[in-house]
Amino acid sequence: MNYFMNLVMSGLVIGTLYGMVAMGFAIIYRATGMVNFAQGEVMMLIAYMSYTFATIPGMTFIPLLACVLTASIVLGLLIEWAFIRPMLGESMFSRVMVTIGLAVVIRSTVILIWGVDPTAFPRPFGNAVIRFGEMALYPGQIFALVSLAVLSLAMWLFFRRSRVGIAMRATSNNETIALLMGINVKRISAIAWALSAVFAAFSGLAFCLMFSLEPEISQMGLRGFPATILGGLDSVVGGAFGGLVIGVVENLAGGYLGRGLKEIAGFVLIIVVLMIKPYGLFGQREIERV
């Protein structure tokens, strides 16, 4: 039982990372109808940038978080302005290909600048294990769990209550009508990219606090896809839930069925999910009219 609980717990922790990545995918899909294949690479770039910030002498956690968030918002806006906006009105194929091109460029550039060797990331909360009764968690794991909880609550409120969130839902529903209703569609797309970079920042930081700074961070982008599909491509909060489920499933598969299965359990799961529930658990069913 203890073994089982341990697997579930560490699965949930990994799942928070998938969840945050999935939320990043979903928000861009929601606002612009495209999938950002560079999400993992943006996460990697922000993680390396935060390492540079964190090694500034005298840097504590709160200023670090502020610096990283500002940098990520600027980065998101920059990517949207330089690469995504010029492709507006092009076919979906070209728009998605731009993000794929961007992904390789970012990954290669980061490795060329910072190198491939894993580096220890500074631990602002120390390395002591914090105990909650039976469970023991590292500070980095608590940071990941808290970030996911805060982010999903914030997103839920954002889409329900805020003007921009409602405008974003309207845009994803029908871009032309949203435009006619006086919504600034370009601004919505820019906000979505900035928000997705913020998700990338939180997930990148959480990854570094739990593990170390390494190029494998960019793999998290791919590993987050199963969570996105499970939650529904267009459901931001569903992505967070999907992430937790995928994390636990992967860990259980790895723990009980064999080590090799851990890496592919999520991918096998989405192929099954697509067969029985194609739009995910929380996704909106698209009804096609012919």
Place this chain on the structure above:
Amino acid sequence: MRSRTYQNSYAGLVALSNQPTAWVWAAIGILVLALMPAYFGSFGLNMLTAIFVASIGILGLNLLSGVAGQISLGHAGFLLIGAYSQAILTTDYKVPTLIAIFLSGLVAAIASLVVGIPSLRLKGLYLAITTLAFTFIVRHVVLFAEGLTRGSAGMPVDALSIFGFSFKSDVRFYYAALALLLLFIIITLNLMRSRIGRAWLALRDHDIAARAMGIDLMRYKLLAFMVSAFYTGVAGAMVALQTRFINVDTFSILISIEALAMIIVGGMGRIHGAILGTALIIFLPELLSLGFNAAGDNFKNLMADRIYEVKGLMYGVVILLFLRLEPEGMAGIWRKSKRFWVQWPLSQ
């Protein structure tokens, strides 16, 4: 001025080529390629062979992405399946190499159903995501099914031989690759002019209209995916035959990106574009290393240490530049320059 689009009869519309001079040019082109071994050393010849082999796979990807409009990020997986099928069929089951090539394509096509059936039912980018997942699954299966694939140790591959005639030497394999490429070009041309090819074009351009015309979307998308996987599987078998040793690491995810770069650079949905794009992307690292060598020792070392990243950066930049500046790719440049000279003093 010449007009090529106006045809008097249905036969003219579906002809393999709409002008007789095309055959002359094709014959000259094949003759030039057939004479290449006399002028090129082993290095150049191997590179041309690599271009021919890659072109087969790219023709397939082009049918899927350029003609039928579906994105696949998993063609590295099909290449892997093709290569391993070739190795396993010829060493463990003693299947004749030539038959094994086509069987490998068939194995890849059957594997494509696993991803194609769930993801092609849906509109949108599901195929891109599931094919990406597929590549991961295939790599893991190959690494862990050690009894069949020898795991991470890799597998040696028998040389190509047909009825006892061995294609071991570079020159002979060059001709074999050229012949196979020609075969696949003819198959592609025929697919494009038949009902199937036109159905693919229709579903790419307007799926709702295509459906109203009686085209079964799911069926034709799946067919495009299977045909494309078949081409890639054959290309994988040829890669195995050329390198004579295969390993999972040869077929990384970067191969899928490289393949997409090839069709974007070449021009979507065009046969000559696919081949031009392949040639350019294969030559580019060589040109780049020439430039880096000229730029001094610092850059030379960078190229040696970080070849994987430098290549990735190059593919990414090439994809971004072509998408922004010349979405029609090399085929578009070719068409525009041809029109410029045809209309010459009056061209704008």
